[in-house]
Amino acid sequence: MKKIFCTLLAYVFCLGVTSAQDFNTYFTDRTLRINYLHIGNGTEESLEIDHYTAGGIWSGTRAYLIEPNNYGDLTLEVFDSLSNKLIYSRSYSNLFIEYRTTERGKTEIDSMEECVNMPFPKNTVRLKFTSFDRNRKPTTLSISYFNPKTTECTPVVKYYKTLNLHVGNKPSKAIDILFIPDGYAQSDKKLLKYDMKRFASYVMNCSPYKEMKKKVNIRAIMGFSEESGITQPQNNIYRNTLLNCTYNALDLDRYLMCPGVWNLHEVADDAPYDAIVIICNSEKYGGGGIYNFYCTVYNHGEYPDYVIVHEMGHLIGGLADEYYTSEVSVQDFYPEGVEPVEPNVTTLVDFKSKWQDMLPAGTPVPTPPAKKSSPEYDQLGVFEGGGYAAKGVYRPAMHCTMHQIRYDDFCPVCKKTLEDVLEYYSK
Ligand SMILES: [Zn+2]
Numbered sequence: 492m493k494k495i496f497c498t499l500l501a502y503v504f505c506l507g508v509t510s511a512q513d514f515n516t517y518f519t520d521r522t523l524r525i526n527y528l529h530i531g532n533g534t535e536e537s538l539e540i541d542h543y544t545a546g547g548i549w550s551g552t553r554a555y556l557i558e559p560n561n562y563g564d565l566t567l568e569v570f571d572s573l574s575n576k577l578i579y580s581r582s583y584s585n586l587f588i589e590y591r592t593t594e595r596g597k598t599e600i601d602s603m604e605e606c607v608n609m610p611f612p613k614n615t616v617r618l619k620f621t622s623f624d625r626n627r628k629p630t631t632l633s634i635s636y637f638n639p640k641t642t643e644c645t646p647v648v649k650y651y652k653t654l655n656l657h658v659g660n661k662p663s664k665a666i667d668i669l670f671i672p673d674g675y676a677q678s679d680k681k682l683l684k685y686d687m688k689r690f691a692s693y694v695m696n697c698s699p700y701k702e703m704k705k706k707v708n709i710r711a712i713m714g715f716s717e718e719s720g721i722t723q724p725q726n727n728i729y730r731n732t733l734l735n736c737t738y739n740a741l742d743l744d745r746y747l748m749c750p751g752v753w754n755l756h757e758v759a760d761d762a763p764y765d766a767i768v769i770i771c772n773s774e775k776y777g778g779g780g781i782y783n784f785y786c787t788v789y790n791h792g793e794y795p796d797y798v799i800v801h802e803m804g805h806l807i808g809g810l811a812d813e814y815y816t817s818e819v820s821v822q823d824f825y826p827e828g829v830e831p832v833e834p835n836v837t838t839l840v841d842f843k844s845k846w847q848d849m850l851p852a853g854t855p856v857p858t859p860p861a862k863k864s865s866p867e868y869d870q871l872g873v874f875e876g877g878g879y880a881a882k883g884v885y886r887p888a889m890h891c892t893m894h895q896i897r898y899d900d901f902c903p904v905c906k907k908t909l910e911d912v913l914e915y916y917s918k
Pocket residue numbers: 813835887888891892893901902903904905906
């Protein structure tokens with residue numbers, strides 16, 4: 492918590508746009524959504540804004556309008572066009588950045604839907620999108636203007652009922668997590684309700700959510716699909732569903748994603764939301780989670796409790812996978828000589844910016860692996876192997892929900908990161 496608030500404090504002094512008063516100067520209490528296409532391959536990329544949506548109420552924080560960290564691969568910066576003052580920023584990631592590192596993505600051009608929310612501006616603003624490659628080299632992708640009086644916006648249309656699963660506070664004082672079901676037909680109505688409650692209890696019984704209940708809201712959209720089940724292209728199974736989620740994203744069998752991101756947010760508009768969790772009606776193991784973008788989980792099988800909190804670790808905490816033995820599509824995800832942005836992995840290039848201040852005195856860096864039976868197994872360290880690489884990338888613990896299939900077992904670094912996020916949304 493210390494680190495995030497020091498950073499926030501720096502913004503207070505540098506920029507001055509971090510109070511509810513500033514919010515009221517520049518923004519209304521509605522949401523503006525920018526819907527665009529991210530186009531390119533491993534060597535080139537571009538961004539084309541397609542349309543704007545005047546969304547529902549603004550559920551994000553009004554106290555800290557400038558992003559306190561840059562865990563994401565993309566940043567939206569919003570400037571007041573008259574004063575040129577930075578009045579809002581958002582850091583987030585996307586599927587496109589992962590696609591670029593796959594074998595196919597290195598050469599083949601693809602186009603992916605993305606969108607980002609911001610509070611609805613009162614006056615004309617300049618929108619600047621910047622992407623960061625794996626070496627953290629920035630590229631300006633787009634600069635455009637939005638005039639609230641003349642720029643055309645698609646209005647929000649309400650379609651679905653919302654189910655309150657846990658309400659800890661009003662939307663502006665808590666993180667608003669929104670569950671959206673996919674692959675539940677009308678005949679699955681009972682299952683849908685049961686699953687939404689079940690998944691909410693998985694989240695609320697896991698640390699740090701269970702200790703910070705008043706800073707968390709969970710709601711569900713009661714949206715039904717034409718057909719029951721989820722598309723599995725590799726098994727020739729195709730389903731007509733509310734969100735058209737599909738396995739085999741980026742040619743990885745268990746990677747379950749939602750290509751129709753614009754439609755996803757239209758469905759989400761029926762409730763306040765800061766984070767979207769898609770619950771898929773499927774028996775096949777799978778999921779996926781991208782920082783400040785969305786995450787998916789499946790509803791059957793042995794591990795859905797673990798999968799939802801793991802994927803939400805990616806989604807809201809910007810946490811990296813700490814494992815390094817499973818099959819993944821991405822290659823050389825953490826380049827040598829570059830400190831990763833994710834808070835729970837390090838290449839030791841800039842370990843000071845990570846969990847160095849949390850290490851017990853005398854801990855060797857790197858830390859030798861500890862046996863399950865030894866007391867060191869539960870201690871914080873700097874263990875080699877993490878972020879899909881057995882060598883050169885280090886993780887904070889021998890066991891963590893971001894590493895193994897272990898429910899309610901975030902390591903101290905991951906837990907602290909999630910606590911900071913819940914604090915941020917509750918201010
Ligand atoms: Zn961890």
